[in-house]
Amino acid sequence: MAEAAITNPFRPALDAVAARDASSLSVGQRLALKYFLVAMVLFVAQMLFGLLAGLQFLYPEFLYGVLDFNVNRMVHINAMIVWMLYGFIGSVYWLVEDEAGVELVGAKLANINFWILTSAVAVVVVVYLVVQVGPGNQMSIWLINEGREYIEAPRWADIGIVVCMGVFFYTVAGTFMKGRWSGISGTLVLDLIALAGLYLAGMFYTTNLSVDQFWWWWVVHLWVEATWEVLVGCIMAWGLMKTLGARREIVTTWLYIEVAMMFGAGILGLGHHYFWIGTPEYWLGIGGFFSALEPIPLVAMVVHAVYDAGRHSFQSRNHPALAWLIAHAFGNFLGAGVWGFIHTLPQINLYTHGTQWTTSHGHLAFFGAYATIVIAFIYIALQRWRGEVWMSGDLPDRGWKWKWSLILLNVGMLGMTIALLIAGYEQSFIERAIGGSTWAAYFEGQTQPWFVQGMQWRMVFGVLMTAGLVLLLWDFLTIGRGETRPAKEVHAPGPHVG
Amino acid sequence: MSDGVWWASQDFWRKCAIFVTAGMFLVLILLTFHSMAAITAGQDRVPAYSVINHRIDYVFDEERNMKVPVIGEEAPLFGEMLSEEEAKALVDLGKLTVQAKNCMNCHTLLGNGAYYAPDLTKAWLDPGWGNEQARELLMTMFLKDPKTNARTYGTNRRMPDLGVTDEEVRGIIAFLKWMSAVDTNGFPQGFEPLPQGGS
Ligand code: HEM
Ligand code: HEM
Ligand SMILES: [Fe+2]
Numbered sequence: 001m002a003e004a005a006i007t008n009p010f011r012p013a014l015d016a017v018a019a020r021d022a023s024s025l026s027v028g029q030r031l032a033l034k035y036f037l038v039a040m041v042l043f044v045a046q047m048l049f050g051l052l053a054g055l056q057f058l059y060p061e062f063l064y065g066v067l068d069f070n071v072n073r074m075v076h077i078n079a080m081i082v083w084m085l086y087g088f089i090g091s092v093y094w095l096v097e098d099e100a101g102v103e104l105v106g107a108k109l110a111n112i113n114f115w116i117l118t119s120a121v122a123v124v125v126v127v128y129l130v131v132q133v134g135p136g137n138q139m140s141i142w143l144i145n146e147g148r149e150y151i152e153a154p155r156w157a158d159i160g161i162v163v164c165m166g167v168f169f170y171t172v173a174g175t176f177m178k179g180r181w182s183g184i185s186g187t188l189v190l191d192l193i194a195l196a197g198l199y200l201a202g203m204f205y206t207t208n209l210s211v212d213q214f215w216w217w218w219v220v221h222l223w224v225e226a227t228w229e230v231l232v233g234c235i236m237a238w239g240l241m242k243t244l245g246a247r248r249e250i251v252t253t254w255l256y257i258e259v260a261m262m263f264g265a266g267i268l269g270l271g272h273h274y275f276w277i278g279t280p281e282y283w284l285g286i287g288g289f290f291s292a293l294e295p296i297p298l299v300a301m302v303v304h305a306v307y308d309a310g311r312h313s314f315q316s317r318n319h320p321a322l323a324w325l326i327a328h329a330f331g332n333f334l335g336a337g338v339w340g341f342i343h344t345l346p347q348i349n350l351y352t353h354g355t356q357w358t359t360s361h362g363h364l365a366f367f368g369a370y371a372t373i374v375i376a377f378i379y380i381a382l383q384r385w386r387g388e389v390w391m392s393g394d395l396p397d398r399g400w401k402w403k404w405s406l407i408l409l410n411v412g413m414l415g416m417t418i419a420l421l422i423a424g425y426e427q428s429f430i431e432r433a434i435g436g437s438t439w440a441a442y443f444e445g446q447t448q449p450w451f452v453q454g455m456q457w458r459m460v461f462g463v464l465m466t467a468g469l470v471l472l473l474w475d476f477l478t479i480g481r482g483e484t485r486p487a488k489e490v491h492a493p494g495p496h497v498g
Numbered sequence: 499m500s501d502g503v504w505w506a507s508q509d510f511w512r513k514c515a516i517f518v519t520a521g522m523f524l525v526l527i528l529l530t531f532h533s534m535a536a537i538t539a540g541q542d543r544v545p546a547y548s549v550i551n552h553r554i555d556y557v558f559d560e561e562r563n564m565k566v567p568v569i570g571e572e573a574p575l576f577g578e579m580l581s582e583e584e585a586k587a588l589v590d591l592g593k594l595t596v597q598a599k600n601c602m603n604c605h606t607l608l609g610n611g612a613y614y615a616p617d618l619t620k621a622w623l624d625p626g627w628g629n630e631q632a633r634e635l636l637m638t639m640f641l642k643d644p645k646t647n648a649r650t651y652g653t654n655r656r657m658p659d660l661g662v663t664d665e666e667v668r669g670i671i672a673f674l675k676w677m678s679a680v681d682t683n684g685f686p687q688g689f690e691p692l693p694q695g696g697s
Pocket of ligand 3 (some may be wrong): 269271272
């Protein structure tokens with residue numbers, strides 16, 4: 001078969017960027033580190049408030065009237081959304097110059113933007129914790145909190161976020177425009193437009209709860225099951241090239257395949273949230289069918305990542321990053337694909353909707369799909385920051401910190417997910433199937449031993465995860481310090497057939 | 499992966515990605531127009547706000563094979579008939595209060611939210627209120643002082659005192675009554691409403 005040896009048109013630019021003094025980071029990369037730092041602070045906050053909320057299931061008097069469950073939970077999930085977005089922004093700033101082959105456009109503006117966004121986040125959190133709730137009027141929604149899960153941020157902050165996203169977008173798209181475009185960057189920029197545009201769908205008030213939830217799901221679902229997936233697909237494509245030396249043609253083709261499948265299933269898969277909110281019955285069929293297809297691209301991503309890693313005999317220049325990229329591929333498949341699929345058909349969702357099944361899936365999906373890849377990317381960044389040092393096998397102390405934090409975080413999350421799923425089975429059985437979903441039936445479900453034990457095990461695994469996080473942060477602070485060996489060379493294998 | 503065959507070419511998949519995304523998005527937009535019309539208050543699936551002037555029941559529909567809300571005779575909330583505008587204003591106050599007090603981070607509404615406290619979709623119809631006559635008073639007392647009026651059924655979980663005013667309480671109850679009349683395709687499954695006169 002005629003096989004054109006494909007030369008990478010971006011090679012010279014990439015080399016030019018890589019040839020700079022390894023220890024001096026570019027402006028985009030320095031900015032990325034700031035975003036990563038805030039992301040990790042918020043990750044810690046997320047875990048702490050998760051522990052508080054989880055404890056309140058077992059000891060409802062704990063912090064009652066001081067930091068009530070709804071406050072802790074809001075901080076828990078908002079810290080998560082924001083730290084993941086910070087992780088993505090950091091990753092994009094990290095790769096944009098390398099990918100475009102030029103310096104970041106509007107670097108000064110981008111820096112100011114970081115400080116404005118971060119101050120806004122800080123103010124929002126302080127108001128959540130101190131003011132907590134307000135009177136039932138528009139002022140509360142504009143200044144305190146919007147009371148809509150995940151997008152609780154008050155309206156003033158919404159507007160600020162949109163402006164900051166605009167600046168972020170301008171600097172990124174501007175950099176590609178000045179430099180060069182690639183398949184990855186083109187997909188990335190279009191996806192960022194969609195991601196920011198969707199946020200607008202959550203920025204209005206209406207009396208009609210059905211209309212409210214209809215658009216609320218545009219933000220929540222079309223973020224995590226469409227635009228975020230594609231965003232991390234872009235980051236993953238770049239990461240595989242960097243850690244393994246995977247070929248650009250292959251990762252780009254895979255990226256297009258993933259986009260086609262992810263949007264092909266995920267856009268109408270939105271219908272799995274329109275079963276019970278007042279929307280017409282046709283959503284039962286459309287939502288059930290298309291969301292059931294959503295695991296397919298996630299399988300494809302696993303195949304792609306593992307195939308690429310295998311093709312390179314797992315010879316990577318950054319073992320921790322590769323391990324987390326693989327954790328991402330499997331976590332995404334398990335948490336979103338499998339755990340999502342089990343309750344996505346309307347016949348099942350009728351019993352599981354809004355139970356601990358949902359919590360179980362929410363945890364494994366967000367962790368498996370998004371926490372993992374941000375962590376992987378931070379490892380990629382740290383390697384460069386510490387001077388393009390060795391991060392393959394034979395690390396000092398056998399790299400026990402990264403290995404144990406990987407194990408603790410992943411085992412902790414899996415254990416928590418299974419504990420919650422058992423509680424969920426019990427809940428849908430006692431509360432829904434037998435009890436007929438009344439208040440009394442709800443509490444009947446919440447007091448069964450299997451449920452209570454599920455809540456206890458969730459805490460045990462939550463503590464394991466927290467230990468894993470501490471270890472991870474310690475590893476971030478130390479890995480590569482004092483390392484003298486340069487990073488292992490990885491080469492893209494030549495074009496081949498098969 | 500061979501670059502020679504059409505199905506493995508980058509160009510093919512790029513076009514695929516663009517057309518699939520555009521096509522699916524177009525279908526979503528069309529369905530959105532249709533759904534928006536169907537869930538406008540006062541249309542077939544979501545009641546007008548003045549529904550709070552009526553008794554709401556939840557009965558099995560043979561044809562659809564699921565329970566559906568049925569709007570019955572006049573049964574004005576707090577004994578006061580409201581015009582459509584007045585009703586809307588009251589439900590609106592309730593909705594704003596539900597958001598401002600962050601109810602959704604303990605409860606679920608239409609099954610969405612948090613799982614620390616019961617679903618509120620059919621709270622208005624819950625048999626826990628005993629009977630139609632006591633319901634409004636019990637709900638008011640509970641919302642005004644959830645600390646002392648909580649029935650925790652052995653969990654010890656109590657709703658915090660959210661400092662709602664009398665007017666806000668009326669709004670919240672109006673909102674809950676209105677929500678219980680939304681056609682939710684049979685969710686929550688198997689729910690038996692409290693006994694109401696006539697039904
Ligand atoms: C990384 C991707 C995903 C993430 C981060 C994610 C996260 C979540 C979260 C947090 C919720 C709960 C929302 C709430 O609080 O009400 C949820 C609900 C749901 N997800 Fe996912 N999800 C993902 C992918 C999927 C996929 C691929 C499927 C289906 C195959 C799926 C099926 C569902 C269903 C059916 C619900 C509704 C649960 C209910 O009725 O209560 N998810 N998802
Ligand atoms: C120390 C570990 C953690 C504990 C103890 C914990 C605890 C909790 C609790 C108690 C809730 C409220 C559930 C409810 O309403 O019934 C919750 C919700 C949630 N948590 Fe965590 N969490 C932890 C870590 C995480 C991590 C690492 C992630 C993701 C990366 C995460 C993502 C979520 C999400 C998405 C929800 C909303 C789920 C839904 O609405 O279905 N949590 N968590
Ligand atoms: Fe979804």
